Amino acid sequence: MVRTVLGDVEPSTLGAIDYHEHLFHRSPILPGEDLDDPAASEAEFAAFLRSGFDGIVDATPIGLGRRPGALATIAARTRGAIVAATGRHRDAHYAGGGRLDALDLAAVFERELTVGIAASDDEYGVTDAPAPALIDGRPVRAGLIKTGIDYWRISTTERAALEAAAAAHLVTGAPVMVHTERASAVPELLGLLEASGVAATRVAIAHADRNPDAGLHAEIAAAGAYLGYDGAARYRDHPESVLLDCLAAVVEAGHGDRVLLGGDVARRSSFAAYGGMPGLAYLGDRHLRRVRARLGDALTTTILVDNPAAYLAWSRA
Template sequence: MSAVRTVLGDVDPASLGRVNYHEHLFQVSPLLVGDELDDEDASGAEAALLKASGFEAMVDATPFGVGRDAAGLARISAATGLSVVATTGRHREAHYAADHPTRQWDSPRLAALFTADVLEGMPADDAAPEGARALTDAGDPVRAGMLKGGIDYWRISDFERTTLDALAQAHRATGAPVMVHLEFCTASHEVLDLLETAGVASDRVVLAHADRDPDAGLHLSLAERGAYLGYDGFARPRTHSDARLLELTAAVVASAGDRIVLGGDVARSTRYIAYGGMPGLAYLGERYVPRLRSLIGDDAVDRMLVDNPARLLTLSA
């Protein structure tokens, strides 16, 4: 059976419902000091707000080594009824301290870790990657269903190239889809070129933060290659207003509506209601999606929230 791998087990893609393709329930990074997501109760409360806003599933896009909590994700999923797809991989280089152990790892060692996270289960503690596995309350391993890497602004460092190569190896072994964090959608074609050369078809890749450069022509060229466009820049008027992103989506949807997925990537404790901030994970469902439905119609939005993420998240091996 084709399946999506969630933290509570494999599910039929058709059962996912509406999916937020990119959020973080746990995250700790030297780039985000003071904005840690490290309180399971608060993150669980925020996940409940996301579910109440109209989503049945989400991808937790926190990869290895930046505060990931696999068992915590499983407990939150069980308590809220929100299906959660966990992530393995390695973020862009700036998220890892100079003494982080993975800076010394080559791509085969990274690939072995990523592959094990998908097939066998994630570590109970990322500080001990070869130690005990995280378990659900039922005693089952908590497995990842998404691979992730990241690159910098118009730059792919040796660290990040090693990650991309390891992701490709893990993808070939697991069939898990690949998310790549882009800085303002720069080097997007270059990333697809590298992954394709390493054996990852572009239609198994989602380019996170594509809408941080609201260039419809660029987006259509990426979609023509088969890549998914991750639109997740809402509620950031200092960068681009929601109105600008609505215009972008309307311009792209006619030709590439089957390649757009939506998320919030709120990713900061100061922006989570349950941590005392705002606008929270419910913003997308409560305030942006209704405007998008009014502009492009229910069918187009449902493709972005239901059909496209189900296809993207389905394991291909």
């Protein structure tokens, strides 16, 4: 099963899934870019669904402005699937410090996956087990564990979060997503997770395409991990044509079953409903046309439908 904010669903019923967005987000390294308005985030998500998708992973981990109750309400009202995250991001997002690292993170992650996501992350400063967010009297639960590492660096606290993610994965089978900086240190990361019992096939490497190196991507895919392609709407560093070339080369090398597509739009200034550009719907309205033209319908369906279904289904491989 895949655990969405409204409950568990059969993976085959998910449809086309964007593996990486944020309907709510707040971070000290992104001042002025908060996503914190439920009505605007719902409008953005509704436009995104109309662009040809059936759902998303909301990849915002603990302490970065999560709104689990609002996610569940948005999912219910729009009929779009939303998988929410537990987990801890890379250190840079917790510049103000906080009590999270003093907690038993493995227990916190497991609790959010199986019991419910804290209604307010702020309460992690007061108690290890805040009351969960509810919808229709039922708790909203996480379906994925999100962690993060820095550019060629895995700090002590990031390593501890990865080990906690591994422990929670071993109990639940929930998939693991790791934020990387330009896909650096991926072999090291996969080695660390594997030593803690997480098979590479249960791991998604977020932002792999910020380093559009088809050779590196083929190596990561051959190791079993999923490659997150999520830079199309953020092409300051690489034009979409470069991402499409890299994607096509990886698929031609036989790794079409290891690719996940996302937008990671993630900023107030990029959400149309908050007055920005290009909006979540960029992926469906603009980028997807080019992916389809390049790869054909069958491979595009593999990437949009089959791969997220396999990745998001809880299993310990």
